[in-house]
Amino acid sequence: MATEAQALQLVGLLENELIRRRGPIDRHNDYYRGKHPLKFASQEFAKFHGARYRDFSDNWVQVVADSPVERLTVTGFVADGETSADDDLWKVWQVNGLDADSQLGFLGAVTGARCFVLVWGDPSDPDMPVVTFEDASQCVIAYEPGSRRLRRAALKRWQDGNMDFATLYLKDEVWKFSRPLAQQDKSPQMADVDEELKRWTPREMRDEPNPQPNPMGVVPMVELPNKPMLVEDPISDVAGVVAMQDAINLVWAQLFTASDAASFPQRVIMGAERPMIPKLNSAGEIIGKQVVDLDKFQVDRVAWITGKDARIAEWSAANLTMYTGIIEVAVGHLAAQTRTPQHYLIGKMANLGEGALLAAETGLVKRCDEKTLWYGQGLREMARLIALAKGEDAKAQALRSGRVLWAETESRSHAQLADALLKLKQLGFPFEWLALRYGLTPTEVAAVLTMRERELEADPVTELTRNLTGGGAPAPATGGEGPVEDADEEPEPEA
Template sequence: MDSAEILRLATLMADKIRARRPDIVSNVAYFKGTEGRMRFASDEFRDYFADRFSGFSDNWCMPVAQAPIERIHQLGIRLDGSTTADVESARMWERNEADRGLSEALMMMTVAKRSFGMVSPSPVGARVTFEHPDSACVIYDATTRQRRAGMVVWQDEKFEYSEFQTPQYIIPLKRPRFIRESGDKHVAPNADGWAFDQARELKANPLGAVPLVEFRNQALLDDEPMSDIAGVKPIQDTINLVWAYLLNGLDTASLPARIIKGIDVPKEPILDQDGQIIGERPIELDRLIRDRIIFIPGEGDVAEWTAGNLEVFSKVIGHAVEHVVAQTRTPAHYLIAASSNTPATGYELAEAGLVSKAAERISYANPSVREIYRLAAIAEGQAERAAQIAVGKVLWKKPQYRSEQQLMDGLQKMRTAGFPFQWIAEEYGLSPSEVDRVMEMKRTEERDPTMEQVARDLAI
């Protein structure tokens, strides 16, 4: 890859990042609840009631995105040919506090379609970080689907910088920033292109692979993964629109309205600059509507003034939430208050779709997590262990929730059927380090006659 090709790819990848940003910003804003607030069908309705209900909105995007991720817990990796989790990989993971980073990366993957992890060498061992999708990009070989190049960007007041990554080199680049008059800062398409940053050092890549690893959400054999909340956003807007009408209806129905018959609509004087009356005009109709006064000139009677049925609004909201449940495989009791006397089996059936969805997200993240472990081993100079990790098994906690009684009953039956105690401990959901600790305690117990007798008594 020559210099011209590097700069061409850098421009291509920066364009990809910039093109993705509006969608990322929108999805993250909906997830946080800062976008998708109270919606209004007309400008007139907004003028009357936007300020009144500005602090209220429903946010269904957050629970939909959180539901599968809160069930995904990475436990470690088991090397090829081993029966236990790799201890050195676990130490590396703990040293980098990667559990939290991975959880955030998976959340961004479901919300913003993709996220990234990156491995780099450091004096204390492999360093693992997780990158936001609005500042990172990976391109792939069209045939092998191997990572061809990676790019991470950042900026200061004058320049945009990037780290362009190939399997052979880590190349520093920079280019001038362009600032619009509106204050929205970005690099314009016609700005000066990327150039090699002479102030920073070009480095050889010791990993032999692009250190940036992409977490991609569900895709359809193309280069466009999907967001879990893409279908929720318009439904959420609809729900908040109905809420606006409902709150307006409640506000109108809860205050008295007046009809004044037999007189013309009152008028207000028009004053000149000296305060002298020079004419008159009808009172603004909008103000009369806000004050709930209707003037009916001439004679006549009011036949009926029936109150509106506001229940229809809440029914529409309920049906819209049911659409969210069906489209996203989120259990109804996550979004709607459920009866507390629902049997445990009922909850298990209701959560079957969510469990399946969490398992799918695990399958999407699995190759990327394994690759991070592999690159970390290479960064620590352990090529042989890296080769074992490449065909190892990433360990995840089961996404299904079961009551303690159900879990213990099932494990007891498995133990009776002859399953090893270590396997039982793993199925219980203990982390690999906790499994090792329990196994050591069990061995100590078996060597101590007193503890062995206590265990028999407890079993009885």
């Protein structure tokens, strides 16, 4: 049991770590949303054109971040020693809306280098724990010295209205604190008051004690790291994209500026005097001369040229394809560095076969497989926490060495997938395994198996014949003539 002073000290340490991480997280989130400051521009260019392109961005960060997330779909959880997915766990997953929220969590991990999952029991429904994905800007976990998995404490800090809130999760108890939100514009007279406001105080709880016991016996928050390292922080997928994104935005700004000023041949009048017109008073008398507004000549498309030595020269138009060529090379670098298929970025597809598209997506598929490995470890621990929250210690132990079921990360046509599954069936793979490979969730597989049983009861002869021939269509009737093909024979390969 920790004292209040010890809990506050731990909150302060974890809050400092959270503040240290916050800068890159906010920066990468801004880039994902298209908020890109103009970088790498000269002082002169930024002075005259910076305000014009303040809100412009050619946002490739979002494409790079979204490309793996759209292929990461959890379909179930299997405990050690079981052959089918756990229906109770999947019910908890669905009731908590995690089929959608998990996508938000994975996106947060891709951009912010990590995300978190929090599990806690619901007193009003002991069989349905509350499970939420948490953002890396609000949560931090402290691990035991020398370990990357044994959790010592976790902190969640957030703002609501004019208050800061913090919840400290320990193995045996949970502390809740709050403090008024510090004012941004403060006078010197408020300095002492602000120092007092910075201090966390225990939150007043009406229906529960503070601190309250943690019946799970473990820290109920799990980290899902993105590209973890042995000793350093995990890496965001967009961290290496930011610099090239800034370069692309600058080249676009220069292209727009050139297209505005130099995309057409420019003509200049040389050796001529500045056109002047008489300046009259109210009586119509000439009292002087005034310069002609040259902008009016542009609108009227009329030139007034004076002087015997006047001549017209021409500057050729700027070559704008030079800029687009640089942008294409930069986008190609992004594709290679992030293993994002070029047809995701360039948008040019010319008579590419399915095999060529699959080869182009190999890097992205491997990138997704890496994420299922690292995210899967955290999700497996999340499943164990759900079992602990429900008081199912035996299941929790089995889930420690269980596995997470994912949808196929490789994108294939239905014809290719059906052909591959048919060949696997001929090798002896069971229908339930094939249905999971097809992309059905365990709940959908159970429903399909029930439908198959009903079809078998309604027409057992046709259904058995179809299964024996290993295809979707029934075998042709022999009519009692000719030899009957043995059901155990290997079917003839298709031409």
